[in-house]
Amino acid sequence: MLALAAAIVGAIAGYLFRGDPAATDAAVERPVRPEQAAAVEEDEAAVPLVAPKESAAEPTTRGEVEEEIPLIHAGLRDYAREEIRGGWERMRDDEIPPALLEAGLEDFERTVLSSPRSIGMRLARDKTEREEAAKDGDAFAILLALDKGAGPMTELVGDRAQFEALFEPDTPGRDVVGPGHTEDDVADGVTLTYPPGVFRVRSLMRNRATYPRDVTVAGSGMNATLLLMSDLSVRGKLRNFRVRDCTVYTDTELFDLRTDPALVRFDRVRVVGFDCGAGGSNIFGAPSAMFHAVDCEFAGGYGRSPQHSQFFDVRSDALAARFDGCVFSAMSFGLVWIRPKATVYFAGCSFVDLFDNPETDLRRQKGVTFTSCSFSYYPEQTPENWPPPKKDLNELFPDWENRIEG
Secondary structure (H helix, E strand, O other), X not given: OHHHHHHHHHHHHHHHHOOOHHHOOOOOOOOOOHHHHHHHHHHHHHOOOOOOOOOOOOOOOHHHHHHHOOOOOHHHHHXXXXXXXXXXXXXXXOOOOHHXXXXXXXXXXXXXXXXXXXXXXXXXXXXXXXXXXXXXXXXXXXXXXXXXXXOOOHHHHHOHHHHHHOOOOOOOOEEEEOOOOOHHHOOOOEEEEOOOEEEEOOOOOOOOOOOOOOOEEEOOOOOOEEEEOOOEOOOOOEEEEEEEEEXXXXXXXXXXXXXXXXXXXXXEEEEEOOOOOOOOOEEEEOOOEEEEEEOOEEEOOOOOOOOOOEEEEOOOOOEEEEEEOOEEXXXXXXXXXXXXXXXEEEEOOEEEEEOOOHHHHHHHOOOEEEEOOEEEEOOOOOOOOOOOOOOOHHHOOOOHHHHEEO
């Protein structure tokens, strides 16, 4: 375990500090073509690389320096002309017209002169991201590393104890009665508690520029509490959001997170209604996410369009997810849409009446692992059995629509 932890820390640290100019003092030399060497040497001999010092003169202004030292020297222009010609010749059989060649050279010079500022902005943005990841903790640092190509991280996600430790709350907790709660009640460490019944969850993520950390929504049992919530969306990071002991009905995507990473855990939760036909009919949409589900059920057939569904819509490699003892039924998992360096681990899960075949898709997914899982598939599609029949939520929660509170 210590060796694994050291390896993970080393991998993340290697990412967090790469690209920092202070991390290396080795100069990188650019190759110069032999035919350009004479022109470069002649140009360097004719124009000094630094402005000459004058003992009695006033300090040289920026404009004077630019006049004395060309920012684009003759050797670089010769190189650019040659490469522009080469690019033209790869696409056409004739020679590039002189006017177009000069226009291309002007474009090259503009690009060279404007690049340093954009490079500086990129370096500053990367450093800010590294600092924020370090400040937010290990989970977001891992997601940032995955986003930059460090995955898959199968050893980390495959170690249940180590993965669970990333979801440990770090703020004191307190309970608030869920029905009738206000936006002000949703604060760091709060658990919104719901009794048996059917409740519409309001004021959960609306009108928030940032969202509290370690917020939990808790019912009284998967077969006792039905919570109606959908389109959970915030601006900023979603830090350790939990749902437990309830059934969640959503008539569209459950999570629709557009800009920042999310850290989410489900315990003993049944999710239904996501197969609605809108968008990708996903359960979880986010730019990057760490997700852990334990003893949960993701059941298709209860939405408006039972033939349309998949679990994730995470369009980057920054996905680390683990499922322990979960059941997936009457849905398409959409494994082919998971990026190659993402990491998804299934342990002791059951796949029932699936519309696609994760076992086949697994051949193209190095970061996806199934351990002690079982699979069964929907019968071959025919006009008689497709689209699949819609299921009735009243079978799980009788007369649920007339029992809604909130």
